[in-house]
């Protein structure tokens with residue numbers, strides 16, 4: 001493989017891995033803070049799925065870069081080096097906000113992985129076939145809760161609608177791409193992510209409708225930045241907490 | 255000696271497969287890692303043994319322990335050069351759990367998964383029927399799709415009122 005296509009593949013693999021790591025880290029913050037025990041366990045389980053998926057992707061990235069470890073990507077990069085979609089790094093907010101984020105992201109991940117299963121890269125197609133089974137459960141969880149809160153009490157409906165509205169401006173950034181990634185699309189390795197937008201909108205719309213919620217205006221201004229190394233302020237706090245121990249005790253093993 | 259899971263054993267190297275079949279799943283100790291379909295292949299080249307294993311879920315925290323346990327089982331039988339290889343494809347499925355292993359699961363108190371090929375609803379929709387492992391009633395309801403480990407959901411029986419784990423279909 002040429003250096004250029006290797007760099008493009010590395011960038012794409014890290015994009016997928018970073019999405020999983022950062023969202024998984026956010027969800028893990030619900031561990032012991034869930035609204036009740038079953039949901040505490042559900043979100044911790046989903047966080048664990050994301051973490052496992054991250055390990056597969058970071059390990060693959062390490063082989064592309066000749067010997068870097070999965071820990072390197074999690075613990076030794078700075079904020080601007082992470083390429084996760086902005087929505088994954090947002091604070092959890094109330095339960096409705098966490099569920100809205102899960103709905104937006106799970107619908108996206110399900111569509112992305114469906115396409116990635118056709119990748120000519122065997123590691124990526126194998127990863128996608130594994131991850132999509134887990135994502136099916138994440139999507140079902142997010143859908144169930146969107147219905148339950150949206151079509152619940154007046155209070156839960158209003159808070160679910162607010163969460164859906166608040167997070168909508170971060171959804172466009174999930175579909176952002178780069179010149180390098182376009183070369184992978186042409187080679188049949190990466191899916192055409194921006195092209196997933198129409199199916200995503202249709203699916204989200206149908207869930208919201210069933211939940212008696214209103215789909216935000218498609219013309220809503222969208223914040224972008226994750227593919228150009230610009231993040232929200234929130235990423236720094238995540239990295240600080242996640243990397244504290246390894247930075248304080250470099251190379252330590254336990 | 256336990257039966258070798260016919261859904262994963264390729265009919266070769268029975269001695270080696272039987273050694274791997276002594277290792278139990280750390281989270282479900284009534285099943286071996288061969289019963290579970292976690293062991294994908296066991297091969298020998300001279301003195302070197304290679305065991306291929308696959309995770310049930312990406313984040314399964316038991317994989318390290320399973321690797322260590324497999325190596326230890328081979329060491330006990332005098333095989334000292336054992337390497338463990340992680341494989342992802344094909345992705346693990348509950349269809350690799352054999353029928354006798356499902357019986358063992360039910361006796362242990364975990365409702366076994368249905369065949370995903372026979373019951374497509376099992377993955378995305380509601381499984382058709384989940385039988386209470388305690389009283390065998392079909393009058394059961396799901397409490398949560400996420401249970402005590404990644405591979406289980408939490409159900410309860412409306413007849414005997416007992417909560418129970420259901421091995422979810424993937």
Ligand SMILES: [Zn+2]
Nearest residue numbers: 386389411414
């Ligand atoms: Zn019962």
